[in-house]
Amino acid sequence: MTTTAPGAAVVAATALSGCGAATLTAAETGEAVPVVHARTAAGVVVLLASREGVEALGLDPDGWGGTADDAVAELSVVVEAPLPDLTVPRAHVVVQGWVSLLPHERLVEAVGAVCALGDLAELRGQWPDGRLLLLDPAAARLHWAEGCAELPVEDLVAATADPVTLREAEVLARVEAELGDRLVDLVRAMGHAHPAPGARPSAEDASRDLGSVVEVRCVGADRTGMVLRCRSERPWVAVADGCGGRRDGAACAPGCEASTTATLRLLFPSPVADAAAAVDALALLVVGATSGAAACCPYAPGRRS
Known part of the structure; x- marks a missing residue:
């Protein structure tokens, strides 16, 4: 079997699994909210935002979410080169869709994905009053060395993050x-x-x-x-x-x-x-x-x- 370099879906899935820096922009107001991003084993993107950030998205930070209470937003994840003298971004993933507060039945799955990013106490220190959000993607694209690729949502969800690139x-x-x-x-x-x-x-x-x-x-x-x-x-x-x-x-x-x-x-x-x-x-x-x-x-x- 011939080994080939990772394709666009894998590169994007890896970026969404906690690599790089992420912002979430509300479609209605254009306000950009910094978030911590992660991805569950099932390919679901989970976001951790401050209480103020959730309010900026037009959501009730004290609600339990669901499809009846969501907001249109765009997630942008930029992965820089791993060495300081390499300044060109490795990948830029843009996902458009709907964000909602985490339903109670998804709590364990989502918390596990976020905690995999680092020590829970450290995350709580950064976001002492944080809220977990789910992103339901409608469209995705990847900007990388190969150019710009439009990604079918089903391919992005099914792709497995590269375990080596994550470390x-x-x-x-x-x-x-x-x-x-x-x-x-x-x-x-x-x-x-x-x-x-x-x-x-x-x-x-x-x-x-x-x-x-x-x-x-x-x-x-x-x-x-x-x-x-x-x-x-x-x-x-x-x-x-x-x-x-x-x-x-x-x-x-x-x-x-x-x-x-x-x-x-x-x-x-x-x-x-x-x-x-x-x-x-x-x-x-x-x-x-x-x-x-x-x-x-x-x-x-x-x-x-």
């Missing part, structure tokens, strides 16, 4: 501490980078040589693989990020950093189950590549056809 910061810290000084040898041993599965062919594919890489940093992780930021000692035309001149066929200015820097995805032989397994899988690839064994080649990001 991405921990994974990246472990990789840096345990494997950081061995990633250059791993990438060099791969030989060449290939186009992303489904990417449009490029005339420069043949020049994706990894032998000149001098610096590698792991900047992303999910259950299918790792994202590696690589720097080459000489201009790297085929996989350069942000180098418009070379993509148009013109020469780069001397010292152009974009011409020597590229982002590659390293796929695991098969998806892993959790964050610890992701680090173990990368360690096995490092050991295999540096001992001369065959290893899975990374691919360069590209727009899917």
